[in-house]
Amino acid sequence: MQKTWRSHLLLAYSLVILAFLYVPLIILAMYSFNDSRINAVWTGFTFKWYEQLFDNRRVLEALINTLIVGVSSTVVSTTLGTIAAIALHKYKFKMQSAINGLVYLPILIPEIVMGLSLLVLFSQAQIPLGKGSLILAHITFCLSFVVITVGARLDGMRSDYEQAASDLYATPWQCFRYVTLPLIMPGIVAGALIAFTLSIDDFVISFFVAGPNSTTLPLYIYAMVKRGISPEINALSTLMMVVEIVLVILAELLQPSHKAKAEE
Amino acid sequence: MKNGKFLIAPSMLWLGFFFVIPMLIVVAVSFAARTPYGQVVFDWNLNNYIRFLEPLYLSIFAQTLLVALVTTVVTILMGYPLAYYIAQLPKRWQQPGLILCMIPFWINFLIRSYAWVIILRAQGVLNTFLLKAGFIDQPLQLLYNEGAVMLGMIYSLLPFMILPIYVSIEQLDRRLLEAASDLGAPPFTAFRKITLPLTMPGVAAGTILVFISSLGMFVVPDVMGGAKSALVGNLIQNQFLSARDWPFGSALSIVLAALSLLLIILYYRAIQAQNGGAENAKNVA
Numbered sequence: 001m002q003k004t005w006r007s008h009l010l011l012a013y014s015l016v017i018l019a020f021l022y023v024p025l026i027i028l029a030m031y032s033f034n035d036s037r038i039n040a041v042w043t044g045f046t047f048k049w050y051e052q053l054f055d056n057r058r059v060l061e062a063l064i065n066t067l068i069v070g071v072s073s074t075v076v077s078t079t080l081g082t083i084a085a086i087a088l089h090k091y092k093f094k095m096q097s098a099i100n101g102l103v104y105l106p107i108l109i110p111e112i113v114m115g116l117s118l119l120v121l122f123s124q125a126q127i128p129l130g131k132g133s134l135i136l137a138h139i140t141f142c143l144s145f146v147v148i149t150v151g152a153r154l155d156g157m158r159s160d161y162e163q164a165a166s167d168l169y170a171t172p173w174q175c176f177r178y179v180t181l182p183l184i185m186p187g188i189v190a191g192a193l194i195a196f197t198l199s200i201d202d203f204v205i206s207f208f209v210a211g212p213n214s215t216t217l218p219l220y221i222y223a224m225v226k227r228g229i230s231p232e233i234n235a236l237s238t239l240m241m242v243v244e245i246v247l248v249i250l251a252e253l254l255q256p257s258h259k260a261k262a263e264e
Numbered sequence: 265m266k267n268g269k270f271l272i273a274p275s276m277l278w279l280g281f282f283f284v285i286p287m288l289i290v291v292a293v294s295f296a297a298r299t300p301y302g303q304v305v306f307d308w309n310l311n312n313y314i315r316f317l318e319p320l321y322l323s324i325f326a327q328t329l330l331v332a333l334v335t336t337v338v339t340i341l342m343g344y345p346l347a348y349y350i351a352q353l354p355k356r357w358q359q360p361g362l363i364l365c366m367i368p369f370w371i372n373f374l375i376r377s378y379a380w381v382i383i384l385r386a387q388g389v390l391n392t393f394l395l396k397a398g399f400i401d402q403p404l405q406l407l408y409n410e411g412a413v414m415l416g417m418i419y420s421l422l423p424f425m426i427l428p429i430y431v432s433i434e435q436l437d438r439r440l441l442e443a444a445s446d447l448g449a450p451p452f453t454a455f456r457k458i459t460l461p462l463t464m465p466g467v468a469a470g471t472i473l474v475f476i477s478s479l480g481m482f483v484v485p486d487v488m489g490g491a492k493s494a495l496v497g498n499l500i501q502n503q504f505l506s507a508r509d510w511p512f513g514s515a516l517s518i519v520l521a522a523l524s525l526l527l528i529i530l531y532y533r534a535i536q537a538q539n540g541g542a543e544n545a546k547n548v549a
Contacts, residue, residue, distance in 0.1 A: 006451070014349040017342050021368050021422065024379035027389055031382060040382070040392040084275035091269050099272065102279050108528055109287075110480025112497050113517045116504050117286035120514070124289055140282040143275060172268075201372045203483060208504065218374055225378050225487060229385065237375040248370045252363055 025241065032234035049235040059236065062220040068131060069216060070199040073138035078192040080139075081146025086180070088147070089154040106144045114141065115208035122209060129211035137209045138202060142195035149194055152255070153187025186254040193251035197244055287521075294514035302508030312515035321499070321516075328495040331410075332478040335417040336425075339474050340467060342418070343425035347466075348459075350426075351433035362430060369423035377416050377487040384412060384488075408490030416484035421477055425470035432466025433459070465535055472531045476524045496520055 035044035053059050084103075093099055106114060118137045119129075127133055161183065165175045203218040210219055217240060224233045294313070296306045315321070350361040368376065383389045384406040391403040406412060436459060444454035482497030489495075494502075496516065503513025 010345060010349050014346045017346045017422075018364065020342070020419070021365070024376070024383060024419070025368065025371070028375070028379040028382060031389075038387060040387055040389045080275045080278060083271045087268060087271035091272075093269070093272070099276065102276060102283070106279065106283050108476070108524065109521055110476065110497075110517075110524055112480045112482055112500055113287075113290075113521045114283070116500065116513065116517055117290045118282065119504065120289050120293060120510065121282070121286035136282060140278065143278060147275065197370060201370065203372050203374045218372055221378070222374055225374070225381070229382065233378060234382070237378060240375065241371050244370050245367055248367060249363065252359075252366075 028234055029238040029241070032231055032238045034231060037231060038229070049231040050239075053232055053235050053239075056232075058215075059217075059220065062215045062217045065131060065134075065214055066200050066216040066218075069134045069138055069214075070196050072135045073142055073199045074192050074196040076135075077139045077142035077146050077195045078188060081143050081191060081195075082150050082184075082188050084143075085147045085150035085154060086176075086184075088151060103144050103147050106141055107148075111141075111204040112208075115205040118205065119208040129209055129214070131211075131214045133209045133211065134206055134214055134216070137205050138199045141202070141205060142198055145194050145198060146191040149191035149255075150184060150187045153184045153190070157183050190251045190254040193247050193254070197247045197251070201240070201244060290514045291518060293511055294518045296511045296514075298509055298511050302510070304510055312512045313519075315512060316515060316519065324494060324499055325496055327410075327493075328479060328497075331414055331417060331495060332475050334414055335421055335478045336471050336474045338414075338418050339422050339425040340470065343422055343470065344429055344467065347426050347429035348433055351430055351436075358434070362427070365426045365430075366423055369427075373420050373481070373483040374487065376420055377484050380412070380416055380419065380488060381407060407488060408493070410489070410493045413485045413489040413493045413495070416488040417478050417481060420481070420484055421474045424473040424477060428469035428473065429463065429466040432463040432469075436462055465538065468531060468534065472527055476527060479524060480520055 031040070032049055033045050033047070034042055035046045035048075036042075088099065115137075118133075118140070121127075122129060122133050122136075127136075157180075161179050162175055165179045166172075170178070200216075201218065202216075203222060206216055206219055207222070210216065215223070217236065221233060221236055221240075224230060224236075292306065293304055295308050295310070296304050297309065297311065298304055316325075346365065350358055350365070353361055381388070385391070386403040386405070386407075388406075390406065391400075394400045395403065440458050440462075441454050444458055445451070449457070480497050481495065482501045485493055485495045485498050486501070489498075500513050500516045500520070503509045503516065507513075
């Protein structure tokens with residue numbers, strides 16, 4: 001009796017917390033369909049804010065910038081990160097803890113510090129702020145996440161297949177190309193999805209290193225928020241949320257299991 | 265692949281050039297001075313750190329620590345029961361439950377703070393509702409104060425707390441609880457004496473993540489806070505983007521980064537001192 005009473009209470013509490021997490025996001029999405037521009041009163045269903053969004057040249061420019069930066073930084077960080085994860089998995093390094101530190105520090109350091117340190121670097125090295133500097137910055141913060149995600153997949157992989165391949169006289173390259181690579185492919189794809197999500201979603205670091213002609217969607221949203229409330233912000237935010245949720249669920253489904261993820 | 269070890273080089277060089285070197289430059293700039301036009305002049309002095317000790321900046325720093333502390337405590341109180349609930353669900357429900365908690369984590373702070381602006385502003389959802397229902401005749405000032413900033417922080421950082429606690433509860437050896445119950449311990453006693461102490465590493469990991477993230481946060485106070493509720497993050501942002509005082513901004517960020525790293529190091533020490541520390545230390549990330 002007492003046990004069910006307790007578990008009901010726990011369930012109710014958990015649902016309240018989940019509601020706390022989701023209700024604001026649902027309200028945000030809901031008001032992107034509200035006809036009224038200023039008021040919170042519901043005056044009717046409309047798609048007009050979405051239509052205005054697609055007619056807005058600056059939004060489309062920001063979308064293109066976001067995609068250019070997202071795709072380039074995903075390709076580079078996934079390639080570099082996968083190679084590093086394989087090396088870390090295969091070999092013991094003398095400076096193992098220094099290497100681990102270098103991989104984890106960019107994640108642990110406050111984002112704002114990373115953003116401003118890149119701004120300082122670009123200004124000292126006289127690299128102009130624009131899409132190029134954005135891509136360099138995004139590769140840097142995506143890289144660690146790729147190394148960790150691909151590394152988790154490698155650690156969760158059984159080594160018998162590689163063993164068998166080399167027993168059967170596969171060259172190291174063949175062994176990698178036909179055994180290791182297919183086995184870790186889901187991890188690489190998951191890493192790439194995470195890198196892409198982080199990149200298109202990034203605000204703090206982009207805020208420091210973007211130039212006048214390289215506004216991305218989060219930067220555009222910030223500029224709009226600073227100017228005041230408008231349903232277009234809701235519409236744009238809702239679209240971004242939907243894209244991110246789809247990407248994250250895809251990445252999640254590609255992970256072997258949460259056990260493996262927990263053991264990163 | 266005899267020289268396979270070199271495969272690690274491209275990434276390490278990249279991080280060396282775009283992470284380590286920038287940090288070193290920031291350290292150097294923090295000891296520099298600036299000209300009236302905002303130019304950085306390297307003259308190696310401690311003025312920027314001394315300036316940090318002025319009451320105005322110390323009070324912003326104290327305010328930041330207070331917000332971080334409250335955020336951490338509240339996210340533990342909210343996150344622990346939810347993580348516990350998910351961890352004791354049947355296996356096939358655990359992953360969907362966890363994904364549900366993690367989705368907000370992937371939506372950026374900007375959008376999530378803006379969602380609260382829509383709810384809390386003077387003509388917002390909540391005030392409109394309260395006015396219509398006749399509870400108030402004047403809209404309440406719910407935004408642009410310290411309470412709003414704390415709410416925004418708690419809302420933004422809660423997922424950071426849930427994941428590590430979930431991992432530690434999920435890894436708990438259930439046989440210990442069975443043993444306790446066989447020996448006649450009531451469920452709550454078993455929870456207090458076994459589950460809670462053994463899942464403290466998860467709480468500690470969550471605390472580190474939430475505390476450090478709230479120390480450096482500037483989006484939430486920028487969007488939801490007023491001029492008076494500025495935190496260290498906003499102060500740093502101002503030095504770089506409006507005041508053009510990079511040396512002082514650099515000194516502030518070095519203090520922030522050093523404090524964050526100190527907390528992480530303390531955390532690792534504490535975890536390693538415990539039994540099975542090595543296992544848990546891996547879980548922070």
